[in-house]
Amino acid sequence: MRDVGDVQDGDGGPQAAAGAVDEADREHPAAVASVERRVAEGALGPGAALPPVRRLADGLRVSPGTVATAYKELRQRGIVATRGRGGTVVAQASAVASPSPGGLAGLGLWASPSGVSADPGAAFAALPGARSHRSTPRLARLEEAVRDWLRPDGVPVEHVTFAHGALDLIGRLLSVELRPGDAVAMEDPGYHHLLDLVTALGLRMVPVAVADEGMRPDALRAALRVGVRAVVCSPRAQNPYGGCFSAARRDALVEILQDEPEVLVVENDHASSVAAPPLWSLTSGGLSRWVHVRTVSKFLGTDPQWAAAACDSVTPARHDGRMLLTSGWVSHLLQETVHGLMTDDGTRAQEAYVLRRETLRKELGGRGIDAHGASGMNLWVPVRDESAVVNGLRSYGWWVAAGARFRLASEPGVRISVAELEPADAVRLASDFAAVLGEGEPEATYGG
Structure with a gap:
């Protein structure tokens, strides 16, 4: 053969x-x-x-x-x-995992910044004995810690639940609330794993353009007109564009969503406090169907696969009922670990992300290269030819992500994850980026 x-x-x-x-x-x-x-x-x-x-x-x-x-x-x-x-x-998001390219500075995938993740050892050492998971699926003191975490940001906290990470929770909610063929409004460009998840559930994606202040109201209104049954958005640290809601943008979006009481609004605050800007949450606007999702991976490290959600009164029962048919509950051992680590407020991670993001954005801007990233761990750089830029940067030893996996109808770009980029390396990366653009487009100031 x-x-x-x-x-x-x-x-x-x-x-x-x-x-x-x-x-x-x-x-x-x-x-x-x-x-x-x-x-x-x-x-x-x-x-x-x-x-x-x-x-x-x-x-x-x-x-x-x-x-x-x-x-x-x-x-x-x-x-x-x-x-x-x-x-x-x-496929851009193949069901078969492939290795990351060796010998390159990995700026295409997110990783927690060196030296800022918490150590779970102490929390494991203090774990108590077994409990009844069915009768107490959520530890009361972790529930209260979550309420204390959300309440200062204006998120209603009467109903909370837990899951095995944000994607696990969002996927379960969409599978319960929607049916294959239903339409979901998704950020464009948006987080590629969320886009892949929605596709895998058999749902139809309707792109909603984003800007530095998050979802654009006109684009959201257009998506609602075609009959979307859910909206998935990020209030800050939007991945990959880096947008964050302002108070005015939040109010404009809420005004539109209040006219659609049956639409489920999923607010994915994946970076929470380490995103730096304050939270202007859609959930404080009196919506009928909503869920606010948070994880701890951005400041406690990637191993604690845990997420918390505050929801309207209907959503927790639907989510938890489906969970009972699968994993049943989130491990008490994991809940105890998360509770023990949440005393670390993530300040070091926030400072690291801001410094690394802003240093690179300044260096790129100084070379005439437009980069978006008002919050979070990424920069989005518009380019004309994604493949040429990605391959060109690889030749200089940098690995960034082509924007194709993040885009539905938006213009081309590349995503740079700055979590592992030391500020001292930002000058070299910006210089190499400018060189790549110059090699491919000698008459262009930058690739956007």
Whole structure:
């Protein structure tokens, strides 16, 4: 049997791989396994093209049905995607994990800043004995700590619940409240894992453009007109654009949402206090259906997979009822650990994020490069050619994220995660960024 890596693209492009197959259509699992292996090993990256069905079948001396069946299974499993006349390509958010490129400064993925995450050791050492999880799914003292955490920001705290992280909670809520085919208003550009989650649930995304103050009211109003049943947004540290609600923007959005009492509003305050700007929460505006979500990963580290939510009176029962059918509850051991660590208010992390973000933004601005990031851990830099910028920066030793995974209808850009970028390195990164833009667009001041 031959490997599809031996089949050259007919247009002289890069080699593509789909697997070892023979002449029998029942051999398509080998093709599927080969693609998965090559994606997992990084030989086929997001967007890499696979040969057309007939060309690949001819090259491997198998029937077109064998290749077509393999491609169909790969699409169903989320490993590849079909782009019409663009052919079959590796999905931007493939269901197969691939390694991060070695030898590069990783500024494409978020990581907690060095030296600012809390140490869970002391909390583990003080854990008490077992309790009844069914009768007490949430520890009372952690519930009160969450209320104390939210109350100063004006979030109503009568009803709270816990989950295994923000994505876990949001995914469960959307699966309970909506049905496949329903429309959800999503930030554009928005957090790629949320976009992937909504797609996986079979929901239809309606893009809502964002700016430095978060969701644009005109774009939200347009989304509501087409019948969205939920709105997912970030009040600050918006990922990847970095926007944050002002008081005026919050009021404008609330005024629009008050006319849609059946629409569920999911406010994902993932960075909470370490985002730096104050919270102007939609939940303080008297909405009928709402949930405010927070996690601790941005200042306690990524291991505590825990999230808290304050909700309207209906939402907790629906969420918790579905949780009972799966994991049942959030581990008491984890709850005790989070409670013990929450005495660290995250100030060190907040200061680190602000310094690193603002240092890089200043250095980029000094070179005529526009960068958005009013809060949080990322900068969004508009560019004309994402691939050229990403690949150009790799040649200088930097790894940033192409904006394609974050965008629905918005203009191209790249996301730089600054959590691991030491301020002393910002000058070199900005200089290299300017050099890449100059190499690709010699007449342009910057790529936006």
